[in-house]
Amino acid sequence: MHLQTKIVLQKEVRNPISYSSKILLLGSCFSENIGKKLDYYQFQTVQNPFGIVFHPKAIENCIVNATQQKVYTEEELVFQNERWHCLDAHSSLSSVDQQEVVKQINTAIKTTDTALKEANHLIITLGTAWVYRYAETNTIVANCHKIPQKKFTKTLLSVAEITKSLRKIITEIRKVNSGIQILFTVSPVRHLKDGFVENTRSKSHLIAAIHKLLEEETLTPKPNTKGGIDYFPSYEIMMDELRDYRFYEADMIHPNATAIQYIWERFSATWIEKNTTATMQKVDQIQKGLSHRPFHADAEQHQKFLQNLSEKITQVTSEFSFMKFERKAPID
Known part of the structure; x- marks a missing residue:
């Protein structure tokens, strides 16, 4: 008896992720869910230097500005609710200090530019096709920063x-890194504030555009490019394999920890190099050890545990010098 329909995934053999890979993640909050898993296992990652961005035009803008090394100025910021904001970035980069925002945005530009040039893999998670155009500048923004809605026009990208935006993204990236592997995915987070039908239209536009791009890439492969373009079905796994509200948070919108773990396992089984899993298991043991709360910290048994843990850390960091382990909050 089968109690679940399962999406068939092909193991990536051309450009799998390993511990030698440098990975850049851009996009919606689900990209951070995957990014946190990669961080936990000590992969080399850079995550959303501009903060969470939800739609393709915002991601395109971040990438174009980074590759062209744009320099932001104070005149480009907006003031709302006693804080300065950049309309091209998430509110996590906002501040009461105008100069601090400019500094953070320009640092994000440099970080993204460097990461794009060095990355082996770029994971882009698209969240929505709905965009907001700011009336004062007639430009599509990445975040509205709680500015009154009457100052924006809401539009559904076709x-x-x-597809045009995604083409631009790929073209800009390949100018600086022709060998990068680009992996698109669509966030399983449902944007129900837009409406149920509107959310479905949005997700379908994103999926159709990505697959249009994949078809173009297959029919007319680009010369002098080592990296390809692929799609990982995060949204489809959530909607089909995890077709149950027990896999959602209390808001019935965001995937819960179980769902995130399940999608991560499907992702890692598909995209992470098979020989890498042994090291991942060692890292997992170390991370759990660092979170351990002893009953008696001075006990001989615990001291042996710490010595064994230290030896494991030394062993794995001698092979992978970029790994940095810190003691975590204890597990209850």
């Missing part, structure tokens, strides 16, 4: 507009 499949053609999204």
Whole structure:
């Protein structure tokens, strides 16, 4: 008896992720869920230097500005609710200090530019096709920063507009890194504030545009490029394999920890190099050890445990010098 329909995934053999890979993640909050898993296992990652960005035009803007090394100025910021904001970035980069925001945005530009040039893998998670155009500048923004909605026009990007935006993203990236492997995915987070039907339209536009791009890449492969373009079905796994509200948070919108772990396992089984899993298991043991709360910290048994843990850390960091382990909050 089968109690679940399962999506068939092909193991990546051309450009799998390993501990030698440098990975850049951009996009919606689900990219941070995957990014946290990669961080936990001590992969080399850079995550959302501009903060969470939800739609393809925002990601395109971040990438274009980074590759062209744009320099932001104070005149480009907006003031709202006693804080300065950049409309091209998430509110996590906002501040009461205008100069601090400019500094953070320009640092994000440099970080993204460097990461794009060095990365072996770029994971882009698209969240929505709905965008907001700021009336004062007639530009599409990455975040509205709680500015009154009357100052924006809300629009659904067409499949053609999204495809054009994704083409631009790929073109800009390949100018600085022709060998990068680009992996698109669509966030399983449902944007129900837009409406149920509107959310479905949005996700379908994103998926259709990505697959239009994949078809173009297959029919007309680009010369002098080592990295390809692929799609990982995060959204489809959530909607089909995890078709149950027990896999959602209390808001019935965001995937819960169980769902995130399940999708991560499907992702790692598909995209992470098989020989890498042994090291991942060692890292997992270390991370759990660092979170351990002893009953008696001075006990001989615990001291032996710490000595054994230290030896494991020394062993793995001698092979992978970029790994940094810190003691975590204890597990209850």
